[in-house]
Amino acid sequence: MRPRYLKGLLCGSLLLSLLPLWYLLLTTGDAPKRWQLSSQFPVGSAPRGVDFPSLFASFPPAPRCEPGQLLLILVTSAPGNSEPRQVIRSTWAAREGPAPPQWQAVFLVGQTADAGAAREIQREQQAFGDLLVGNYLDAYRNLTLKVMHGLKWAAERCRPRYVLKTDDDCFVNTAWLPAFLQEHNRVRAGLYAGSLFSREKRQVIREPSSKWYVSRQDYRPEEYPPYASGIGYLLSLDAAQRLLGAAERVRPIPVEDAYVGILAEEAGIRVQASARFAKHNVRWQVCNYRYLLVIHHLSPREQAAAKRSMLQARRACQDSLEVTRWK
Template sequence: MRKFKAKTLLLAAAVGLLILHLFKDFSDSKTLQHNFDVREDQVQLRQPITKSSSYVYSWTRCQQNTSASNITGFSSLPGNIKDFLYYRHCRHFPMLLDVPEKCGGAEKSAEVFLLLVIKSSPVNYDRREVLRKTWAKERLHNGVWIRRIFISGTMDSGFEKERLNKLLEYEKSEYNDILQWDFSDTFYNLTLKQILFLEWMERNCPKARFLFNGDDDVFANTDNMVEYLQNLKDNNGNKHLFTGHLIHYVGPIRDPGSKYFIPVQVYESDSYPPYCGGGGFLLSGYTALVIYNMSQSITILPIDDVYMGMCMAKAGLGPVAHIAVRTAGLHLPSKTLDAYDPCYYRDILLVHRFLPIQIYQMWHRIHDPNLICTKQPADG
């Protein structure tokens, strides 16, 4: 009899817990339903819901533009170009990692003199770690603040995608310096990455004075960048500036074998507006917001640096060359010279294509108080 009563009590307790659990699920579903506006083409949050401090959820379902297949010659295009044409209208993707307080809030963002905006894929952990310890270190230099942010999409699928996303979540929790959206981090989506960042900037960091925008495999002398920007006449970020390795009088590459292949189905004109090489360039906060505003009415082109030039051209603005930005690398007068002699890099702003170990060594060598140089930077 006692055993029967004990079993009965255990069963009653289990049923009670189940009822409580079901009630909680029902209550949660009602809460979620209250927080969402449901429409035919998308689900939008009325109020932001956070799973944790690292993840911010929002959903937009972007439908494939099937009419793209009616474009003349579509069937002969490579798969990546077809995908681009199917989805080039998509500009809104779920944000997985956010750091809205990076600039101290929108109103205090004017305290950020130079915001380093670094394009980085999820797998490039070693590059990010080195940059945090060298030229992208957040610090006060010459009395002004340098802040850092990495911008990323997602890679792979299934468990591997989850693992890479978790890696970025760990980094973000430790360094508070990663923005991530749930789109495929590919070469043809670099323009999308730029647009999403500029949208974030308008919302969270609209008064930042200047920006450096570049890749995670460059050597950037950010001390020199600050000093160059501080010496500008009558421009504290509130006027147009866009400078780097100027490229003009060129047009789209029509060779399907090229990484930069752009067929007429994507871009009809045979010429590009002037632009600066995407390895790295400097721009004012004013110009960054102009580019974002212009981008709202300009169809996406997969070559991101060209697209920035297109946005400036529409606004009646243009880029200018800076001799100390070498996105094509340094060109030494002789092969017998050491290509990594720090004296060639002490006075430059940027050089493209450095391995993490080279970045680490060069940063410390140019800051060696015992370094003595008589050499000048090589002509580029």
């Protein structure tokens, strides 16, 4: 074989060998701040909603759920976040007492290009059965797809009376939330509640280097409608169904909680502001756990401490006035 042909063959082989690495960097890298969606949502296409059937993966199997239960908690997580998931299983999602709870926690994860991580996800699902794996690349700017997939699965397969969306760095007060919904909540239909952002924080970010960047092609207004922070928001089943109906015709954007607010406006649902959802983790006192329902940004050690405070509040704070309103 002639030397120049051999050299060309070696160069071609080298380029082919670099293609998988190039693809991985392109799809998982954080530098290109653009939609990392499936090909059915190309930038600049005609406006259309979420293609829900494409989000469902056939393997691993979806978690089991008891239809008609009081509350389903959807926890967004990343494939590599096995430690936060395990901490949640052993703290606020742990099943306590002899009576079966009326609620369930499920983790939402997407696909990963790491074969080892994918195998770990399969093993984790086999061991715990609480992972809902979607058919989309797990990336921050695909969080909208993750939540839409989770809501669709919950509304169609499980049909709980309420759905709470939260993140795996949040604490959910499972000692108070189910009882609050059962006994004190008076908004049984059209409920969308959480911690709202002020108007100045609802400006659409047009800077391409930001992870919250949204182009005018994806969303034309300069300000989002009122919406609840993604750290935790609660939906009644009928509200979730109405949001999903709107999502079939409203073009998605890569800012999950703002997109839910856009859907709520489209569906005629007014968001309920509630201080029970805390965006910041401060030195909460034990009796605060008779009021707070979701707390953001807890480390694994803080999750365990929060559970102790939650349980202690049952006994130590009985003389304090219990607030039974959303605010």
